[in-house]
Amino acid sequence: MTRPESRPLLFLDVDGPLIPFGAPAELRPGGYPEYRSPYAPRAAEGHPLVSRIDPAHGRRLEALGCELVWASTWADDANTVIAPWLGLPALPVLPVAERPDTAEADLRAGLHWKTRSLVAAARGRAFAWVDDELTGTDRTWVAAHHRGPALLRLVDHRRGLTEADFAALAQWARAHR
Structure with missing residues (x-):
């Protein structure tokens, strides 16, 4: 059995990777597919875009063998809405360090507001x-x-996670277990 701390971490953003948005009609002529979750049929109430998340992504993410962590502005709401929709247990939530001394400089330099917190949370893993x-x-x-080792996987917000993304994540995870 693999110890949790020996597994790679997978930091997950919600809006964009899991909930696609903003595709022009040429890309999504019929709009986004809408799903029903067998795990939590009521989880999307009050969150109309959650039905864009394919519930099968939960099994696929778990199959990667990584320790899953929310890295999203959804914060704890990801555990009350998104995790049940995906059939996942509650996941750790990335603690975002409040560093006003560096936040403004990071923003000007083009550094994402999550980057420092991700590296700190990973602690070398x-x-x-x-x-x-x-x-x-x-x-x-x-x-x-x-x-x-780190893999920063840019996902097209108009499409969300694709087969190519899952393939790249699976190959990377196998190499780093």
Whole structure:
């Protein structure tokens, strides 16, 4: 059995990777597919875009063998709405460090507001980060400040997680277990 701390971390953003949005009609002529969750049929009440999340993503994410962590502005709401929809247990939530002394400088430099917190939370463990707002600045900063392997997977917010994303995550996770 693999100890949890020996598994790579997978930091998950919600809006964009799990809930696609903003695709022009040419890309989604019929609009986004809407799903019903066999795990939590009422989980989407009050959250109309949650039905865009394919509940099968929960099993696929678990199958990667990573320790899943929410890295989203949804924060704890991801555990009350998104996790049940996906059939997942409550997941840890990325604690976002409040560092007003660096936040403004990071923003001006193009560093994502999650980047420092992800690296701090990983504490040298291998991690993958799935987000729709990653930049070269984030990649450079992680490479310079994280001593373990890291995969920063940019997901197109108009499409959400795709087969190519799952394939890349699976290959990376196998290599870093």
